[in-house]
Amino acid sequence: MDSIVYLVFRNMRQPLLTLLMVYTVAVLGMVLIPGQDASGNPWHMDFFHAFYFVSFMATTIGFGEIPHEFTDAQRMWVLISLYATVIAWIYALGTLLALVKADSFQMALTTNRFSRRVRKISEPFYLLAGYGAVGSELCRDLTDRHQHVVVVDKDPETISALTLHNLRADVPAFIGNAAEPDTLVRAGLKHPMCSGVVGLTSSNLVNLKIALASKLLNPTKQVICRADSATIEANMESFGTDYVVDPFETFSTHLSMALQAPGLYLLRQWLSSLSHAPLTEPVYPPKHGKWILCGFGRFGKAVYEILVDEGIEVTVIEATPEKTGSPHTDTVTGRGTEAETLGQADIENSVGIIAGTDNDVDNLSIIMTAKEINSDLFVILRQNKRSNQSIVDAINADIVMHPSHIIASRIRMLLVTPMLHHFMDLARKEDDNWACELVSRMIAISSDRVPDVWELSVDCNEAEAVCKAIESGTPVTVGDLASSPSEREEQLPMIALLIESEGEFILLPDADRELKTWDRILWASSPAVRNRIDWTLQNPVVLEYILTGEVQPRSPVLRFFNGKKKIPAGLN
């Protein structure tokens, strides 16, 4: 606000002075020049009338010559001052309008409006720095899940694109350099409702600065940052950044999961995808036989390590091995887009190909050429640009690695369902049969769409009835929550994936496990179930029905005739 007032005053000083001077001269002239009244006596206008006359003359309203008709001398003076005052007014208004239209003024206005909107936020929100491919995807996911987001990006075009994205919630956005701590503070870094900062700009260095500023200015807040290089990652972790997401490392973990435990990989795919997405087919990357890896950059190196760890023989094709370095095994120099290079890499006898260069056209071309030679290849494709989605879909690769997509889904998991993160950690320790069994259970509850994954906290807010019953000593089990409120013998299509009880995590809790207050449960369910379970959670009568199979009358009279059966403690 301050800067706006300052700007207006500073620029209006000259015009206002001019206006004041012109008015003064005009009024003074009207007072000094002698006139005549109706009967011809000499008469002098006083200041009051002179100011009155000049006021309407200057604005060209013109009520006429009052209180008496003017003499010629007065008329001459009026003529001069009329033009002078009109010009002074035009000058003043013109300056004011130019000021309002000026970029600096508009900028000050926008900044002001943004600060005010951020200050007014009364619910927890995430501060998202960088609205690129990942940022926009994450922003959509979060707003779809009713989370509040504040966006900062230095590119005006991406910010104006945000308004066209039809997000479900109102997202305050600001054009500013996230590397400057002031910008972050303005975007709510110190706001009491800020629940976390996500640094997703395309520059590693800026992300590092964001992490640093957030940890220094607001140490209690969660900080998640993207890092594309190991040194930056180590640097961020050194001062306590909560999560550092490296797309290439994340993908190589996924790939090793796909190689070791395809069921678990599928489970992970399903649980971490957006709700209502169609179920994907399982993939089985061949573990025996030769693989070809095109491109030995950051992505190629990460994947190479995984494959070698699995004991798989890999041939690398790299256009500039002197720049990227090459592994100890065979390296073919070339781009991999020509049949000849692929032939040198023994494509006929290979089982899989990974197109991992940083150019989408090259990657697609590699795969099309390779498939012509050997149509049985298992294909892993790295997609770099989101705009190429349709041609990437058309090529039908077995696994598509899209860095922005990977980062977005991982950060979404961390922010929206942090328990899912724990679940995946625990699930990795189980064997593949366990995962396959869970996958088939999931197909049973959700037909052709991925199940909704959500967390439930057993507290007075989210589950009042259950909470009261537990506190009064009536046991409620996980299975009770999953019973249908309309027919208790029926089970709702939902699976309890994980329960957190007094700091302890239990994977796939049994149906007869008793709940405690403040337990947190991670559910996978078909989308409609979430609303139905609220009946059990909040309504004591429904909960009584589910626990006992019947509902006792609440009124004392009916209870007298009914034989005074007891209502379970905490449910009356």
Next chain:
Amino acid sequence: MNSEKVIFSFFIVLSLTLNFGFILGDMENPAHHPVYELFAVIVVNLIATILKFGDRTQMGAVLLSTSLVAVLQLIVAAVIWTVVVHGMNQPLTSGVMVSIVSLSAGAFLANIISVVLLLIETVIMRR
């Protein structure tokens, strides 16, 4: 020599001297307080105020506020004058004149503060 400083000091001091000239004389006697002087005081005070618009220094802000006080007092005095003479069609009685002059005397005090501040600034910033 800073021309902005010269202009500003000129108007600040001029508003003080004109103001002094207006209140000088028998408080109750309208003949001692010409309307032209009041007009001049108001205009010069307005100029001094506008000159301080958009000045972000601490001294600028304080000078702006003292000028605003003076302008406010003088305008109230002018309004009383106008209302009595033109609004109610009454002659300027000694009671009305006293209130007009005492309001201007308040403005005079504010103008003194402005000048003192200006002097302090000049002494501190001696170059």
